[in-house]
Amino acid sequence: MLVVKIGGSLEGADGLVPELARHDGELVVVHGGGPRVGEALKSHGFATRFVNGLRVTPPEQLDIVERVLTQVGKQLADRLTRLGRLAVALSGRDARLLNAEPLSEELGRVGRMTSVSTSLLLTLLNRHLTPVVSPIAVGKDGAYNVNADEVAAAVAGCLAEPLVYFTDVPGVLRDPTDPDSRIELLSGNEAEEMIESGAIAGGMIPKTMAALKALELGAPWVVIAPGGPGALAGVLSGKLGTRIVPEKISRAV
Numbered sequence: 001m002l003v004v005k006i007g008g009s010l011e012g013a014d015g016l017v018p019e020l021a022r023h024d025g026e027l028v029v030v031h032g033g034g035p036r037v038g039e040a041l042k043s044h045g046f047a048t049r050f051v052n053g054l055r056v057t058p059p060e061q062l063d064i065v066e067r068v069l070t071q072v073g074k075q076l077a078d079r080l081t082r083l084g085r086l087a088v089a090l091s092g093r094d095a096r097l098l099n100a101e102p103l104s105e106e107l108g109r110v111g112r113m114t115s116v117s118t119s120l121l122l123t124l125l126n127r128h129l130t131p132v133v134s135p136i137a138v139g140k141d142g143a144y145n146v147n148a149d150e151v152a153a154a155v156a157g158c159l160a161e162p163l164v165y166f167t168d169v170p171g172v173l174r175d176p177t178d179p180d181s182r183i184e185l186l187s188g189n190e191a192e193e194m195i196e197s198g199a200i201a202g203g204m205i206p207k208t209m210a211a212l213k214a215l216e217l218g219a220p221w222v223v224i225a226p227g228g229p230g231a232l233a234g235v236l237s238g239k240l241g242t243r244i245v246p247e248k249i250s251r252a253v
Contacts, residue, residue: 001026001125001161003219005152006076006227007034007168015229016166017076021083023232026125028155029080029087029132032148033072040068051107053206057145058108065145066091066136073134080130087130092137095120098151100137100144111137111144113154121159149210157217164235165207166227171242172200172208186244188215211244221245 004020004027020027037055038048041064049056057065073089080087092098097120100111124131133155135148149165156163172194174181186194191208194200200208204224211222225231225241234240 001028001159003028003030003152003156003159003161003163004232005030005032005148005163005165007032007148007166016227016231017079018083019230019232021080021085023085027085027130028121028125028159028161029076029130030148030152030155031069031072031076031132031134033069033134036072037065037068040064053203054103054107054110054147055145056107057110062109062143062145066143069134069136073132077130077132080132085130086128087132088124089132089134090120091134092146092151093143096138097121097133098135098137098146098154100139100146102139102144109142109144111139111146113137113146113150114139116154116158118155118158121155147206147210149207150213153210153214153219153222154217156214156219156222160218160220163211163214163219163222164232164241165211165222165224166231167207167224168226169204169224170226171224171240172204172244174199176201176204183242184238186242187247188212188244189247191244208244215244215246 041048046061077087077089097117099115101114103110103112121131135146135151137144137146170179171182214222222244223235223241225235
């Protein structure tokens with residue numbers, strides 16, 4: 001089984017979704033929707049503000065955010081189904097699939113993951129259905145908008161399955177200005193050191209931190225890779241992206 005997270009900018013990417021549909025193994029798909037959420041908020045006269053990479057979500061904006069994410073999930077599940085992989089779009093509200101607590105007052109209705117109802121996911125998988133999960137979670141006082149990378153980390157960790165983040169970067173780079181400086185394999189400790197030294201910076205920090213959280217929760221490995229034609233095959237063959245593991249295994253004989 002694989003847990004796959006598709007960034008909001010990639011949910012319509014040519015080649016990636018058809019390849020996921022053709023994949024022989026079980027999948028759980030977690031999706032974002034940032035660009036479409038931003039457009040919808042703008043059309044309703046709301047400005048978008050981010051703090052540490054997280055979208056500030058005042059209560060009056062949550063309904064719009066949830067509606068857009070639900071639509072993205074339905075469309076993605078429908079596309080997978082039409083391509084031959086029966087899929088079901090889920091929100092964290094469904095059977096309390098995703099549970100969260102408030103992250104900070106400044107962020108409004110933004111949550112931090114506390115648990116995942118893996119029984120719902122396993123029930124669907126056992127019936128050969130692919131769960132497509134939107135990053136809306138529930139707490140004691142209602143729904144929360146949760147960063148999709150964090151949701152994917154929690155799902156992969158709780159299932160103890162590998163996680164692939166498909167994004168718009170080649171992976172973790174030794175030189176952020178050189179796309180050919182991809183690092184093929186990192187241990188969790190090495191990734192932490194790169195964050196502390198500033199070698200991993202900007203938008204790669206929350207992505208890498210989410211990968212480390214997935215490992216902490218039980219995922220055996222995490223890959224950060226670019227989405228596109230042949231992306232899944234490239235990840236599984238080790239030719240694409242950066243694989244982060246709890247500890248690196250020496251290849252010496």
